[in-house]
Amino acid sequence: MNYFADRIDAAADQLDVARVPSLDEFVSEVQAAIATVQQELNVGTDRANAAAWLGYLKMDELSEAIGELGERNQPAKSRDETRKLMMALAQLDKVLGDMRLRLTINYPGLERAQIPQLRTAVRQLDAMLRHRDPERSIEYVRAQMVDVSKALRDSDETTQAEAFYQLDELTRLLIETRQAAALVADIRARFHHPNLRVGVGSGLISRIASRPFSEPTAINECLLGTFIRGRATLSGTVTTRLLPSEGVAKIQLILQGQLSSQNRGYRKPVTVDAIGYGHVTATKVLNLDDAGIRSEPAIATAELSSTIQRVNHPLKIVRRIAMKKANEKKGASNAEGSRRLERRVAKNFDRQSDEGAPMGDGKSTPPRDLVAVLGRLGVQEPPRTWSSESRYLLATLRQKSEQDLAAAVPPPWISGSHDLSIQIHESLINNVMTQILAGRTMTGAQLQQLGKSLAPEMKFDAPATDDPDQEEAEEPIITFSRTRPIIFEARQGKIWIGLRGTRFQQGDQSLRMPLRVRAEYEPTFVVGQGYMLQRQGEVEIDFPGTQRLSIGQIATRKKMERVFDRSLPKQLLDKPIRVPVKQLPESGIRVQEFSAQQGWLSLGMR
Numbered sequence: 001m002n003y004f005a006d007r008i009d010a011a012a013d014q015l016d017v018a019r020v021p022s023l024d025e026f027v028s029e030v031q032a033a034i035a036t037v038q039q040e041l042n043v044g045t046d047r048a049n050a051a052a053w054l055g056y057l058k059m060d061e062l063s064e065a066i067g068e069l070g071e072r073n074q075p076a077k078s079r080d081e082t083r084k085l086m087m088a089l090a091q092l093d094k095v096l097g098d099m100r101l102r103l104t105i106n107y108p109g110l111e112r113a114q115i116p117q118l119r120t121a122v123r124q125l126d127a128m129l130r131h132r133d134p135e136r137s138i139e140y141v142r143a144q145m146v147d148v149s150k151a152l153r154d155s156d157e158t159t160q161a162e163a164f165y166q167l168d169e170l171t172r173l174l175i176e177t178r179q180a181a182a183l184v185a186d187i188r189a190r191f192h193h194p195n196l197r198v199g200v201g202s203g204l205i206s207r208i209a210s211r212p213f214s215e216p217t218a219i220n221e222c223l224l225g226t227f228i229r230g231r232a233t234l235s236g237t238v239t240t241r242l243l244p245s246e247g248v249a250k251i252q253l254i255l256q257g258q259l260s261s262q263n264r265g266y267r268k269p270v271t272v273d274a275i276g277y278g279h280v281t282a283t284k285v286l287n288l289d290d291a292g293i294r295s296e297p298a299i300a301t302a303e304l305s306s307t308i309q310r311v312n313h314p315l316k317i318v319r320r321i322a323m324k325k326a327n328e329k330k331g332a333s334n335a336e337g338s339r340r341l342e343r344r345v346a347k348n349f350d351r352q353s354d355e356g357a358p359m360g361d362g363k364s365t366p367p368r369d370l371v372a373v374l375g376r377l378g379v380q381e382p383p384r385t386w387s388s389e390s391r392y393l394l395a396t397l398r399q400k401s402e403q404d405l406a407a408a409v410p411p412p413w414i415s416g417s418h419d420l421s422i423q424i425h426e427s428l429i430n431n432v433m434t435q436i437l438a439g440r441t442m443t444g445a446q447l448q449q450l451g452k453s454l455a456p457e458m459k460f461d462a463p464a465t466d467d468p469d470q471e472e473a474e475e476p477i478i479t480f481s482r483t484r485p486i487i488f489e490a491r492q493g494k495i496w497i498g499l500r501g502t503r504f505q506q507g508d509q510s511l512r513m514p515l516r517v518r519a520e521y522e523p524t525f526v527v528g529q530g531y532m533l534q535r536q537g538e539v540e541i542d543f544p545g546t547q548r549l550s551i552g553q554i555a556t557r558k559k560m561e562r563v564f565d566r567s568l569p570k571q572l573l574d575k576p577i578r579v580p581v582k583q584l585p586e587s588g589i590r591v592q593e594f595s596a597q598q599g600w601l602s603l604g605m606r
Contacts, residue, residue, distance in 0.1 A: 001152040001163060004187065008152070008170070011180040012145040019178045020134035023073075026125040027066055033118040034059045040114045053109070057102060062122075065095040089129065096126040097439065104378050104436060111375030119378050126439075127176055137177055144170055161426065161489040161496075161599065164408070168430065169483045172403045191405035192398075194385070195425035199392035201606070202242045204419040205251060207583040209240045213255055215348065219263050221340070224333055226272075230263020234280060234345065242388045248289045249388040249395075255282040255349055259304065259341065270313040270322040278304035280341065282349045288393065289386045295353060300346040304338040306330060379435045391417045404431040409598055416593050418604035419584060426599040429488035437485040441503070444475040444567075476563050479503035487518055490596035495521050495533065497568065498540075506563065509556040514544050517560070519568045523594045530590035530605075533572035539564045577605060 037059065041050040065088070072081070072088040103110060103119040110119075131137040148163075148170045155163035171187050174180050212235075219230040236257025243250040261276040282300035286293050308326055311319040371381050382399040392414070400406045407425040414421045479502050480486075487498035498518035504511045518540045521533040541560055543549070549557065576588025593604030 001155050001160075004167065004190075005149040005152040007183050007186060008145050008149045011183045012142050012149075015138050015142055015179050017134045017138050020131055020137055021128065021178055023125075023128055023132045026121070026128045027070070030062070030066065030118075030121040030125050033114075033121040034063060037114045037118050057118075058099070062095050062099055065092040068092070089132075093126070093129055096122055096129070100126060101440060104376075104440075106373050106376050108376070110377075111372060116375070116378065123378075131177055138179075141173055141177055141179060144173060157492065161491055164405075164426070164599070165430065165484050168405045168427075171405060172483065175403050188405065191408050191427070193407040193410045193425075194396045194398040195407045195428040195431070196382075196397040196399060197394060197411045197421075197423040198397075199394045199414065199418075199421035199423075201417055201419045201421070202240070202391055202393075203417065203606075204581070204583060205242065205393060206240045208581070209238065209251070209253065211238050212236075213238050213257060217344070219261065223265075223336055223340075224329060225267065226333075227266040228263050229266070230261060232259060232261035232263075232276070234259050236280070242390055242393060243285065244389050246387045247385065248287045249386040249393045251286045251288065251388070251393065253284045253286065253349075253353060255280070255300075255345075257282075257345075259302070265326075270311055270318060272311050272322065272326050273309045274306045275309060276304060276306040276337070278302055278338070278341070280345055282345050284349055284353050286353070290384055295350070298346040298349040298353070300342040300349065302338045302341040302345065304334050304341055306334055306337075374432070377436045379432050392421060399428050400431050401435070404434075406431075407599060409600075411600055412595060412597060412602060414593065414602060414604050416604050418592060419589060419606040420579065421593075421602070421604045423600055423602045424490075425601075426488055426490060429486055430484055433486040434483060437480045439480060439482045440485075441477060441479040443477050447478075474507040476560075477503075477505040481514070487516070490599055490601040493523065493596050494536075495596050495601060497521065504556070504560055506556075506559055509552075509559060511543075511553055511556045511560070513546055513553075515541065515560075516544060517541050517564050517568075519564075521572060523596075525594075530573075530592045531594040531603075532574040532591075535568065535570045535572075539568055573603075 037057070038054070041053050069088045069092050072085040074081075074085075099122050100119075103115065103122065109115070148166045151159075151163045151166050167187065168191075171184055174184050214233065214235045216231065216233045219228055219232055221228055234257045236255055239254045239256070241252045241254060243252050257280045259276065259278045259280055263274060263276065265272040265274065280300060280302045282298050284298040285296040287296065308323065308330070311322045311326065313319045313322065375381065379399075380401065382397040385396045387394045387396065396411075398406050404427070406427050411423040411425070414423070478499070481500040481502055484500055487496060487500060489496040496518050498516065501515050501517075502512070504515060520536040520540075522536055523531045524534050525531050539561060541557060541564065573591050576585075576590050578586075578588040589605045591603050591605050593602070595602040
């Protein structure tokens with residue numbers, strides 16, 4: 001951390017007011033985005049639908065607020081002009097906030113191409129309102145750099161997470177004000193590792209793909225001048241193996257089978273009855289990546305032998321001569337039969353494997369549904385890297401925008417072999433939830449609705465109150481911080497969960513100041529079940545930067561403690577996790593391996 005502290009100190013002396021972008025630049029981008037949305041709605045949809053979308057988006061309000069600021073955004077010559085300018089800024093800030101809320105909700109259609117463009121422009125203009133005075137912005141940036149440098153130098157194992165998020169916030173600030181490009185590039189290069197890795201165990205893949213194989217086939221062919229008719233049956237088992245691979249996951253299907261046949265050969269003037277038997281091995285590799293499953297041609301090997309049961313002809317001498325010739329040709333016949341069998345088995349194995357491939361069919365699945373929801377909430381679909389090794393088929397993701405940082409270190413190694421492994425880095429939660437919640441004011445009911453959108457299979461019931469008088473029946477209202485609204489830390493074998501806000505209100509009691517809510521969870525292993533997370537002590541509530549609370553603020557804090565004590569569960573992972581795969585128990589799987597180190601939460605489940 002001292003390395004970046006030195007770099008920050010050096011960059012703080014080179015800040016340049018002239019590099020701070022003009023507010024007009026981002027106003028123009030919003031206006032262009034509004035025009036694009038209006039044009040596409042009027043051209044691409046029917047009138048009623050276009051009118052409904054235009055009514056929902058309320059872009060006219062945003063255009064009016066921008067126009068009002070344009071008229072007032074001149075050097076003020078009087079106190080009245082200053083007041084009108086501040087009112088115009090406040091109105092634009094409010095309208096931008098309302099627009100962000102409308103553009104960041106799980107409504108089908110908000111993932112369409114023109115809407116994300118408008119959402120991005122609105123977010124950028126909203127952020128740049130803080131920097132409309134370049135000189136004041138530079139002084140603020142310089143002060144933040146001093147604070148972050150000190151935090152990095154003073155950080156230890158218990159404060160590394162907080163230091164990282166201060167660095168993350170500073171990076172966003174430098175990008176917004178277009179300062180210290182070399183420092184930003186250096187920081188982004190350091191925090192570039194993926195922040196999510198999901199592994200499907202080889203045992204689970206084997207249970208999904210392995211199956212018995214039995215294929216009866218009619219024989220009707222000419223082999224070395226002899227017409228053969230009969231019936232053959234290939235019986236065996238298809239198993240799987242994961243092949244080491246980077247960039248694409250490779251699953252090898254292996255067919256081990258035994259062939260039995262009974263046939264009759266026709267070659268005038270005699271017929272020959274024979275039985276055949278042999279061993280067949282066929283392999284086929286499936287390649288898995290974002291495009292779905294692509295298969296390589298099957299390869300088969302066969303060892304075939306046969307036994308002549310009898311030769312049919314009225315004359316004994318003819319039967320004797322025919323038997324002698326049949327035995328002489330048996331080796332060549334078996335060799336040619338093996339080659340034909342190999343081609344037939346490979347062709348049939350290709351057909352059956354390709355027909356059974358479950359990927360790339362365009363059907364709705366939970367991961368695809370979640371990607372659609374995140375798109376409506378303004379979270380970009382992350383790039384994925386597929387790979388495989390002997391124990392796991394792996395999908396590795398890096399969720400970050402241009403302003404985000406990812407993980408500083410790659411995910412640790414999962415030591416055991418499990419049906420499913422999930423490894424989540426702190427930065428993933430931060431990056432996603434910052435896009436969704438930053439600066440938003442939400443009620444408890446709205447948070448539950450958002451939770452159902454992100455994880456519909458989970459229950460988000462309102463917690464019951466123990467207060468007989470129900471004095472806290474009014475649901476709380478939270479305004480989330482613009483940076484790091486959700487706290488998620490995985491360090492020292494524990495995790496911390498919570499939130500950061502700027503306002504809390506319930507009923508007539510309100511606190512308008514920076515606040516932090518955090519709960520600590522430790523893993524406990526239960527024999528016969530697995531790991532669960534137990535909350536340690538009371539929920540921590542503090543107010544960073546605040547020296548002393550008033551009597552009224554202390555009373556509100558007490559109410560907050562009761563609210564969040566009920567909202568943050570006493571236990572996590574205490575119930576089985578249900579995965580919609582029929583080869584897994586319907587009751588669910590449990591965590592059998594747990595690790596929380598260097599920002600990574602790693603879970604191995606079976």
